[in-house]
Amino acid sequence: MAYKKHLGCPFTYALEIFGDKWSLLVLRDLIIFNKRTYKEFAAAGEGIATNILADRLNNLEKDGMITKKRDPENRRSYIYSPTRKSLDLFPMFYEMIRWSAKYDTKTSVPNKWVRTPKSTMQKIQKEIIERFACDLK
């Protein structure tokens, strides 16, 4: 489904980077669920194929959303970390979660998340960013 990229449009910029389902789910797992390895991403409930996962991780790295380094405990594996650029998606994720929680009758989002005032959301974001402080670039 090719489409003409609209230079400067904030929607097409975002879509180029995480506009396919799998990229967004990988970012969710990375930022919200704190997953770090290929194995952990592959185990996500949505059943991502291994070749698609490898492709999306590569693209996210190229786009400056993640960094990877060798796992010191297993030199054949990598540890993936979010960059500041991907952590900055948190406010968007937060609003998307609130929207889904409002309209999905089967939502699993805890009420306290939805009712959270903005100031608490900012606190959560700060904690997430501090958690990765050493990886930020």
Place this chain on the structure above:
Amino acid sequence: MAYKKHLGCPFTYALEIFGDKWSLLVLRDLIIFNKRTYKEFAAAGEGIATNILADRLNNLEKDGMITKKRDPENRRSYIYSPTRKSLDLFPMFYEMIRWSAKYDTKTSVPNKWVRTPKSTMQKIQKEIIERFACDLK
């Protein structure tokens, strides 16, 4: 690219509704650019194919994101309107726009949008919602 829907997950709920590029671009045109007719959506810069546009409009209607009614001035056309459910995406759109503006070196997002405090963002959202007050359901 089928994936298993994760019941209750706010990410997969959102992805089911606007997780393909075209649906999101139609919602952008509807909510941000105030487009209302098939012809207007088709004229968007990204070059959407007419069969894809028709399909996405149908899906968005089924998902409660838009309503359509006959154009009183041209009975062969429809006027599309956003519902409250789609207008409630505005905070997410706003955060996505700010994120893109921060990282896209070619961004066309005006500085005043990016520097806008939360209170102004809420005012913009209120204005958008009031603009459609008669169509809200």
